[in-house]
Amino acid sequence: MAWKQMCRCDQLQKLCDLIFSEDLDQEEVNNLTTCLCHLLADDLTPGTSLLPQDISAESIQESLGRPLYVLFDNLITLPEDDHRRQPLLLLLVEMHKITLHVGYHFLYFLKASNIKTEKVQENNECSFLTYRDLCKAAGQKDFAGFIIKDLRLCSEDDPRVLSWIIPDIYNSFPKQTRGNAELLQLVLERLDSSQLHDLVCMVLQGSLQMFDNSSFATILEKSLQWETVEQLFLWQLAKAHEIPVDCCLSVMPKLKFTSHSATVTNTHGEALSNILMMLRRESPSEILLRTLLLREFRVEDPTVATILQYWVQRYEDKMAKLINDVVNNKPQPSPNKRKRNQSTKANAVPLDQVLSHLNHLRTACGQTTFFALETMQDTLQTAQNQCSETQKKKYGDLFALIEEEDEEEPAPEPQRKPKSNRGRKPKGRKKQESESEEESSEEEDVKKPSRKRKKNNQVGSDSD
Amino acid sequence: MAWKQMCRCDQLQKLCDLIFSEDLDQEEVNNLTTCLCHLLADDLTPGTSLLPQDISAESIQESLGRPLYVLFDNLITLPEDDHRRQPLLLLLVEMHKITLHVGYHFLYFLKASNIKTEKVQENNECSFLTYRDLCKAAGQKDFAGFIIKDLRLCSEDDPRVLSWIIPDIYNSFPKQTRGNAELLQLVLERLDSSQLHDLVCMVLQGSLQMFDNSSFATILEKSLQWETVEQLFLWQLAKAHEIPVDCCLSVMPKLKFTSHSATVTNTHGEALSNILMMLRRESPSEILLRTLLLREFRVEDPTVATILQYWVQRYEDKMAKLINDVVNNKPQPSPNKRKRNQSTKANAVPLDQVLSHLNHLRTACGQTTFFALETMQDTLQTAQNQCSETQKKKYGDLFALIEEEDEEEPAPEPQRKPKSNRGRKPKGRKKQESESEEESSEEEDVKKPSRKRKKNNQVGSDSD
Numbered sequence: 001m002a003w004k005q006m007c008r009c010d011q012l013q014k015l016c017d018l019i020f021s022e023d024l025d026q027e028e029v030n031n032l033t034t035c036l037c038h039l040l041a042d043d044l045t046p047g048t049s050l051l052p053q054d055i056s057a058e059s060i061q062e063s064l065g066r067p068l069y070v071l072f073d074n075l076i077t078l079p080e081d082d083h084r085r086q087p088l089l090l091l092l093v094e095m096h097k098i099t100l101h102v103g104y105h106f107l108y109f110l111k112a113s114n115i116k117t118e119k120v121q122e123n124n125e126c127s128f129l130t131y132r133d134l135c136k137a138a139g140q141k142d143f144a145g146f147i148i149k150d151l152r153l154c155s156e157d158d159p160r161v162l163s164w165i166i167p168d169i170y171n172s173f174p175k176q177t178r179g180n181a182e183l184l185q186l187v188l189e190r191l192d193s194s195q196l197h198d199l200v201c202m203v204l205q206g207s208l209q210m211f212d213n214s215s216f217a218t219i220l221e222k223s224l225q226w227e228t229v230e231q232l233f234l235w236q237l238a239k240a241h242e243i244p245v246d247c248c249l250s251v252m253p254k255l256k257f258t259s260h261s262a263t264v265t266n267t268h269g270e271a272l273s274n275i276l277m278m279l280r281r282e283s284p285s286e287i288l289l290r291t292l293l294l295r296e297f298r299v300e301d302p303t304v305a306t307i308l309q310y311w312v313q314r315y316e317d318k319m320a321k322l323i324n325d326v327v328n329n330k331p332q333p334s335p336n337k338r339k340r341n342q343s344t345k346a347n348a349v350p351l352d353q354v355l356s357h358l359n360h361l362r363t364a365c366g367q368t369t370f371f372a373l374e375t376m377q378d379t380l381q382t383a384q385n386q387c388s389e390t391q392k393k394k395y396g397d398l399f400a401l402i403e404e405e406d407e408e409e410p411a412p413e414p415q416r417k418p419k420s421n422r423g424r425k426p427k428g429r430k431k432q433e434s435e436s437e438e439e440s441s442e443e444e445d446v447k448k449p450s451r452k453r454k455k456n457n458q459v460g461s462d463s464d
Numbered sequence: 465m466a467w468k469q470m471c472r473c474d475q476l477q478k479l480c481d482l483i484f485s486e487d488l489d490q491e492e493v494n495n496l497t498t499c500l501c502h503l504l505a506d507d508l509t510p511g512t513s514l515l516p517q518d519i520s521a522e523s524i525q526e527s528l529g530r531p532l533y534v535l536f537d538n539l540i541t542l543p544e545d546d547h548r549r550q551p552l553l554l555l556l557v558e559m560h561k562i563t564l565h566v567g568y569h570f571l572y573f574l575k576a577s578n579i580k581t582e583k584v585q586e587n588n589e590c591s592f593l594t595y596r597d598l599c600k601a602a603g604q605k606d607f608a609g610f611i612i613k614d615l616r617l618c619s620e621d622d623p624r625v626l627s628w629i630i631p632d633i634y635n636s637f638p639k640q641t642r643g644n645a646e647l648l649q650l651v652l653e654r655l656d657s658s659q660l661h662d663l664v665c666m667v668l669q670g671s672l673q674m675f676d677n678s679s680f681a682t683i684l685e686k687s688l689q690w691e692t693v694e695q696l697f698l699w700q701l702a703k704a705h706e707i708p709v710d711c712c713l714s715v716m717p718k719l720k721f722t723s724h725s726a727t728v729t730n731t732h733g734e735a736l737s738n739i740l741m742m743l744r745r746e747s748p749s750e751i752l753l754r755t756l757l758l759r760e761f762r763v764e765d766p767t768v769a770t771i772l773q774y775w776v777q778r779y780e781d782k783m784a785k786l787i788n789d790v791v792n793n794k795p796q797p798s799p800n801k802r803k804r805n806q807s808t809k810a811n812a813v814p815l816d817q818v819l820s821h822l823n824h825l826r827t828a829c830g831q832t833t834f835f836a837l838e839t840m841q842d843t844l845q846t847a848q849n850q851c852s853e854t855q856k857k858k859y860g861d862l863f864a865l866i867e868e869e870d871e872e873e874p875a876p877e878p879q880r881k882p883k884s885n886r887g888r889k890p891k892g893r894k895k896q897e898s899e900s901e902e903e904s905s906e907e908e909d910v911k912k913p914s915r916k917r918k919k920n921n922q923v924g925s926d927s928d
Binding site: 049051053054055160163164192193194195196197198200201202204205206207228229231232236239240257258259260261262263267269270272273274276277280300302303305306307309310313364365366 | 513515517518519624627628656657658659660661662664665666668669670671692693695696700703704721722723724725726727731733734736737738740741744764766767769770771773774777828829830
């Protein structure tokens with residue numbers, strides 16, 4: 001068998017020599033292509049992985065013994081300006097048209113032939129750029145599309161090879177690959193958690209970059225249609241790339257959620273959980289707060305109330321101050337006055353929306369002590385004054401947290417508004433303060449239920 | 465149909481009254497149980513979710529109209545010391561034995577009946593503790609097992625209900641549930657990403673705790689056998705619970721990895737990626753470094769080299785100092801001398817292991833400038849002096865980074881060891897410095913390839 005393989009390789013080398021010595025016309029090339037694709041059909045039919053089971057420099061060298069690879073080897077050995085290069089390229093282009101598998105075989109060959117055993121120490125620095133020549137010779141303008149077509153077939157036939165060559169593809173063709181959502185999905189569709197760990201390690205080492213801050217929002221938005229595992233893998237990669245939360249904010253308004261929803265459509269739990277986890281590490285700022293409050297209020301969506309509660313528990317005074325600023329629509333301090341006015345106008349949060357989220361914080365998280373802070377009392381008072389009668393009624397329970405101005409107080413205190421009143425409770429609502437009350441009101445909020453792993457959650461269905 | 469349902473409810477109420485008025489012996493209970501299970505079979509056969517499609521206080525109230533729930537309602541309405549409670553409990557115990565579905569129906573009822581519409585404002589604070597009475601009356605000592613059995617069936621029949629009641633289960637029975645790996649897996653097996661987001665929100669709000677720092681290592685170890693999605697979900701929850709990296713370190717030696725491995729077994733990419741991501745946020749310390757270096761060296765595992773490289777890029781001088789301490793086996797500073805000596809002895813890293821990881825850092829990450837730091841030059845010199853001849857040969861390329869003592873220098877410098885020589889390159893190895901060399905050596909390391917999402921990565925298999 002090995003002998004037969006060697007014979008076939010010899011014949012291919014003879015063919016190459018023939019191509020080099022003759023001027024083939026298009027018809028001859030076409031006939032030769034048809035014959036070759038037929039003769040090499042076995043070689044090009046996906047079977048076991050191209051990549052050896054146990055990978056070593058030696059086993060990789062052995063894997064390069066395929067007859068087809070004689071053509072590749074001749075191609076990369078020729079200098080770029082050698083006139084014999086073009087007919088060989090044209091032959092490969094025609095073969096690639098008939099049998100797309102030639103594409104990822106070539107990519108595999110390019111990487112594998114770079115890995116030298118101690119015995120073989122040739123000097124040819126064959127690089128992935130020859131792959132680009134194949135695309136050019138095929139007259140294709142869309143190189144990114146060319147890459148994706150080959151890699152898609154590779155991902156279907158041989159995901160091990162995909163995972164092995166993908167870092168080289170990203171590093172050799174950054175312009176076509178970085179931030180390309182289609183390529184990324186193709187990769188994440190097929191990779192398993194171990195292959196992902198390899199990519200994560202390379203990203204952390206600084207030797208691989210699959211996207212950057214500016215391209216992440218677009219990728220994130222497209223990822224909302226992906227399977228859960230693919231989305232979770234994307235978030236792993238986002239963390240490895242150290243994408244900051246700012247790069248996710250533009251997608252926030254598009255993220256929908258319904259607790260315990262019975263239908264699978266339009267629920268973006270993966271993205272929301274991960275953004276929450278990022279926000280958690282941030283200290284609250286006006287821009288973050290406005291972005292959150294601008295999210296449409298839905299009682300079935302605990303996201304905004306959750307991060308408000310998280311921040312209130314840790315940055316109580318700062319949160320009170322920021323919410324007060326938002327209600328009073330105070331501009332955020334900025335050195336550029338024109339820019340400031342623009343951004344304030346763009347980010348102004350309708351009062352009704354602020355109140356709905358605050359009310360949700362009250363009901364969903366049983367938060368009452370926060371509203372007793374002096375700044376929050378001011379905020380509620382200001383908001384109440386701006387409200388219509390309908391709104392006053394709608395947020396009656398929230399406004400009931402406004403402390404009555406000493407009406408029931410037996411003896412007036414000398415200082416009605418002490419500088420610090422952290423943790424002060426509103427007087428008329430003592431009942432709310434007990435822990436069990438907080439818990440039960442919290443439970444009531446989470447009463448709106450969902451289901452979807454896009455997999456195994458139908459009633460009565462079996463696990464996958 | 466609704467009328468028929470009401471009639472059946474009336475009949476069940478009459479039955480309850482009968483049970484209350486008579487002293488049933490065991491045989492009578494058994495016969496009654498058989499009859500009831502038969503009559504209520506339709507009710508107990510899983511069909512559509514118990515939880516209404518659109519969840520509101522009203523729809524939840526409506527969902528409580530099942531005849532079976534008349535029994536539950538009578539049970540929770542009776543005071544704890546009422547003598548009529550026991551026979552009803554025994555009846556339910558027997559029914560539960562015949563038809564396990566009774567268990568999660570009861571749990572659903574307990575939560576649902578706590579949710580009141582405006583119209584229904586009863587005062588009965590029915591709690592999940594009645595569920596515990598059911599376990600006691602059944603004479604079962606293993607309450608955790610009792611819970612898990614019911615919830616497992618619920619997860620199979622009706623995952624929406626599982627996700628809806630699980631926070632109450634954790635909060636009502638913390639002793640039996642918190643840190644229980646079996647229960648957690650049961651939950652994560654069935655939940656989808658939206659249901660997980662609900663749990664994440666509650667954890668972040670501080671109203672749910674599923675495990676704590678001390679129980680996490682055990683859970684993590686068990687999770688290594690779980691599916692990829694379940695493991696990723698666990699890590700989401702770990703982040704929400706703010707589990708520190710220290711709680712994962714004990715598992716580190718058990719985590720195996722092989723890049724681009726052809727076999728699925730014993731590769732723990734999920735855990736390793738997530739721990740890497742946690743370590744990344746830490747600044748290097750002696751304990752962390754020792755834990756990493758104590759990991760068995762395998763050239764096919766980029767994990768240790770990756771975090772070393774990440775830290776070297778950010779904390780160069782500190783890393784040099786720490787590695788020097790490890791090689792010299794200097795104890796870590798600790799106020800308690802006895803304790804210090806103990807821990808040093810336990811954590812002493814064999815020199816060969818330190819060198820193998822350092823050599824991996826050199827080859828896998830193309831790291832050379834770090835080794836040129838004065839402290840690292842000292843470290844390498846110290847290590848070389850301690851090495852056997854075999855080791856000197858084995859790590860020849862690493863020791864070649866030791867700068868020759870001015871042998872080739874044309875004119876001796878006044879100060880042979882400047883105070884600061886950050887970024888100084890070793891003299892004899894200039895070739896290594898070029899970026900392309902670094903990249904190619906990096907590529908060479910990643911040449912050991914894997915496959916496994918426990919799903920769809922077989923060659924030629926179709927996507928799911």
